[in-house]
Structures are given as C-alpha cells and as structure tokens.
Amino acid sequence: MPAPKKNGVQTVWFQNPPVIVATATIVGSKEGQGPLGHTFDKVVEDGYYGEKTWEKGERRMLAEVMNTAIQRANLQPQNIDYLLAGDLLNQIISANFTARDLGIPFLGLYGACSTMYEGLALAGMLIDGGFAENVLVGVSSHQSTAERQYRYPTEQGVQRPLYAQRTVTGAAAAVISRQGNGPVITHATVGRVIDLGQGDPMDMGAAMAPAAADTIARHLMDTGRQPEYYDLYITGDLGTYGRELAVKLLQQKGYDLSSRFSDCGVLIFSPEQDTHAGGSGCACSGVVTCGYLIQEIRAGRLKRMLGVGTGALLSQISCQQGETVPGIAHGVVIEGR
Structure with a gap:
C-alpha cells in the first residue's frame, strides 16, 4: 500500500x-x-x-x-x-x-x-x-x-x-x-541532490538552479497543478543569474513561470547596494519568508506561494579537493486562510 x-x-x-x-x-x-x-x-x-x-x-x-x-x-x-x-x-x-x-x-x-x-x-x-x-x-x-x-x-x-x-x-x-491563526503549510516537496558539474564555489546560483527547477517541476507533476495555481514561486537564494538559469531550465521542462518567479536573494538587496548577484545564506530565505512573505499572506495580497529553499552543499574541504558543488532544493506550499 x-x-x-x-x-x-x-x-x-x-x-x-x-x-x-x-x-x-x-x-x-x-x-x-x-x-x-x-x-x-x-x-x-x-x-x-x-x-x-x-x-x-x-x-x-x-x-x-x-x-x-x-x-x-x-x-x-x-x-x-x-x-x-x-x-x-x-x-x-x-x-x-x-x-x-x-x-x-x-x-x-x-x-x-x-x-x-x-x-x-x-x-x-x-x-x-x-x-x-x-x-x-x-x-x-x-x-x-x-x-x-x-x-x-x-x-x-x-x-x-x-x-x-x-x-x-x-x-x-x-x-x-497544530492549531491557531495564520498562514498554513499544505504541501512539501523534498528535493533531490542535483549536480550538473558546476565547480566554482563563488557561483552558487548556477550550482543551485538545476535543483530548484527540478523540485518545482516535480511538485507540479506530483500535484497535477497548473503553473497558474500559485501566485508566486520564490526560491531561496539563486540570485540574479541563478534565477535566470532556473527560469530557462523550467522552460525546457515545459513550464513558463517567468512572470511569477522571484528570489529572496534578489528581493533583499537593491542593485545600488552593490551586492553583485544578490543575497545568499540561511538567513536569506529565512528573513524574507518570515518577514515580507508572511506579511503579504496575512494581508491578503498573496494567497498561495510555493517557496523553494535552495542550498549549495559544498564545504571548504570539498572545494580544495576539486569537487563540484551539488545543489538541493526543498519546496513548501504556504497559503492564506
């Protein structure tokens, strides 16, 4: 069973x-x-x-x-x-x-x-x-x-x-x-470790984008939902270039999410702050989700979102030994009530 x-x-x-x-x-x-x-x-x-x-x-x-x-x-x-x-x-x-x-x-x-x-x-x-x-x-x-x-x-x-x-x-x-007032978590999609051979530890967006695209596509296939079901698809910290890559990879899989795909690492800094490709780190998706995104859902401006936390599974030792950078992405559906 x-x-x-x-x-x-x-x-x-x-x-x-x-x-x-x-x-x-x-x-x-x-x-x-x-x-x-x-x-x-x-x-x-x-x-x-x-x-x-x-x-x-x-x-x-x-x-x-x-x-x-x-x-x-x-x-x-x-x-x-x-x-x-x-x-x-x-x-x-x-x-x-x-x-x-x-x-x-x-x-x-x-x-x-x-x-x-x-x-x-x-x-x-x-x-x-x-x-x-x-x-x-x-x-x-x-x-x-x-x-x-x-x-x-x-x-x-x-x-x-x-x-x-x-x-x-x-x-x-x-x-x-288990009970109370606030947005609810309705689904979770556990990601796979994806590695397409990117080995530059500075370019984490490129390393994580394939995992993000894989998890988003798998979530839509698992649930049978159309892309329009969610108001927002938001990744953790792909940054400017990683977001662009994830959008292209999803288009190759048959999903055009470009109009409703955002990234916490892109949102948290402005171009004038000179953070290069944007933000990263555990706190990147953490503070944007627990701050801005939850506030948007509570206010009713955002009804359904698929948040996809992205991670580069590298260490200083793996980099020194010439390993590539594996990526992971976990999806969670958060909805207002």
Missing part, C-alpha cells in the same frame, strides 16, 4: 495543515538598508551585536528571534515539542549552542541555505503526523562568519566576481502549530 499522505514521487500533503502562528526576524545594517528593510523586526547596526566575535553575535541573533517567536505565539519554551534549526558554520554551532540555552528537544539541520524550508517541511510532517503540537524552526547566517569559513579571511578584502552573492546577516524563526 502506498503511504497515505504521499502525493506522487517527492511530495507530501498535510491532512490537517499546520499553522504558522508566529515569526520573528532580525537583520544586519546592509539588509536593513535594502528594499525590504521595513519588513524586518529589528535591524542591528553592529555586526558583532555587542559580542566579542562575529560568531557569538550571530548566535545572539538566533537566540533572540527564537525567544521572540515563542513569546509572540503566547507560549513558553516548555510548550515547544521540538526545535529544528541550523546555520552555515561548522557543526551548526549557532543552532547547537542556542538549543543548549533553550532546553527544547533539538534536531539539528544542515541543508545549507535551504535549511529554513527543510525545517518547515519537517515541522509540517511532525505536526500533521501527530508527533507534536508546536515546533520551533530557526536559522541564521552572517556575512563575516560565512565569508571567512568558506572563502577567504575577511580582513584580506578579496574582490569577488560579479556573479557572486553576499551572505545575508540575520536570523529568522517561526512557530508552527
């Missing part, structure tokens, strides 16, 4: 759609100066956020949004069944140490920049499966911590190519519950 909540090959549907009851966001100064600056809860001018290191500053941001989301849901940490969180640092230390302080049963996630949507998908499964009443999902990233881990010492000031993206400094959290 097929799994009763499996919809096609890679998609699941939720019989009792989990509710996004509360969200919280915090960003750095450059993100706050961008076109979505007014949609974030807090803008931090100091990259250290009052701490001694950038890593501790990132951890403070993550802890703050998690506590804020819990408070907005009128809950206490002990009311949260599971914490699902991750970041870009080795061994997801931002999430690990924050989980230590919160004391909530913890499942650490690493999906690179797709982690927010991976968390939303898993939260939906836990709740609709009857295993949880409330799940907290959170992510963080930081330009200065990620840059020196994945690329070059920050102090070196290495010039980046124009197709590179800037890691978003910030953190986002969402409380997903």
Whole structure:
C-alpha cells in the first residue's frame, strides 16, 4: 500500500495543515538598508551585536528571534515539542549552542541555505503526523562568519566576481502549530541532490538552479497543478543569474513561470547596494519568508506561494579537493486562510 499522505514521487500533503502562528526576524545594517528593510523586526547596526566575535553575535541573533517567536505565539519554551534549526558554520554551532540555552528537544539541520524550508517541511510532517503540537524552526547566517569559513579571511578584502552573492546577516524563526491563526503549510516537496558539474564555489546560483527547477517541476507533476495555481514561486537564494538559469531550465521542462518567479536573494538587496548577484545564506530565505512573505499572506495580497529553499552543499574541504558543488532544493506550499 502506498503511504497515505504521499502525493506522487517527492511530495507530501498535510491532512490537517499546520499553522504558522508566529515569526520573528532580525537583520544586519546592509539588509536593513535594502528594499525590504521595513519588513524586518529589528535591524542591528553592529555586526558583532555587542559580542566579542562575529560568531557569538550571530548566535545572539538566533537566540533572540527564537525567544521572540515563542513569546509572540503566547507560549513558553516548555510548550515547544521540538526545535529544528541550523546555520552555515561548522557543526551548526549557532543552532547547537542556542538549543543548549533553550532546553527544547533539538534536531539539528544542515541543508545549507535551504535549511529554513527543510525545517518547515519537517515541522509540517511532525505536526500533521501527530508527533507534536508546536515546533520551533530557526536559522541564521552572517556575512563575516560565512565569508571567512568558506572563502577567504575577511580582513584580506578579496574582490569577488560579479556573479557572486553576499551572505545575508540575520536570523529568522517561526512557530508552527497544530492549531491557531495564520498562514498554513499544505504541501512539501523534498528535493533531490542535483549536480550538473558546476565547480566554482563563488557561483552558487548556477550550482543551485538545476535543483530548484527540478523540485518545482516535480511538485507540479506530483500535484497535477497548473503553473497558474500559485501566485508566486520564490526560491531561496539563486540570485540574479541563478534565477535566470532556473527560469530557462523550467522552460525546457515545459513550464513558463517567468512572470511569477522571484528570489529572496534578489528581493533583499537593491542593485545600488552593490551586492553583485544578490543575497545568499540561511538567513536569506529565512528573513524574507518570515518577514515580507508572511506579511503579504496575512494581508491578503498573496494567497498561495510555493517557496523553494535552495542550498549549495559544498564545504571548504570539498572545494580544495576539486569537487563540484551539488545543489538541493526543498519546496513548501504556504497559503492564506
């Protein structure tokens, strides 16, 4: 017998759609100066956020949004069944140490920049499966911590190519519950790891675009829905060039989504901010989704969206050994009520 909540090959549907009851966001100064600056809860001018290191500053941001989301849901940490969180640092230390302080049963996630949507998908499964009443999902990233881990010492000031993206400094959290008021999660499409041989660690948009196109096409095939069903298709952080590539790949598959396809990495910065191809990082899709997009759904300006978190599954070791950059993309349907 097929799994009763499996919809096609890679998609699941939720019989009792989990509710996004509360969200919280915090960003750095450059993100706050961008076109979505007014949609974030807090803008931090100091990259250290009052701490001694950038890593501790990132951890403070993550802890703050998690506590804020819990408070907005009128809950206490002990009311949260599971914490699902991750970041870009080795061994997801931002999430690990924050989980230590919160004391909530913890499942650490690493999906690179797709982690927010991976968390939303898993939260939906836990709740609709009857295993949880409330799940907290959170992510963080930081330009200065990620840059020196994945690329070059920050102090070196290495010039980046124009197709590179800037890691978003910030953190986002969402409380997903079995009942309550807010947008609902109705479907999730778990992505496959796709690698078409792109090996430049600076060009993550090109590495992730094939996975994004694969997941979107698979979701439409699994559900039997027409492209017009969704008001918006939005990827996590393909950036300017990655978005263009994903649109072309989808056209080759028979889907023309160009008029309703956007990207969080494109939206969060303006061209005048000189971030080259746009934003990236776990916080990129995290803050745009938990800030701007959820606000648009709550206001009724957006009814149905397929959000697709995208991640480049590389490490500094794999790059040094000449490996290519595999991509992953997880899709989650969020609808207003």
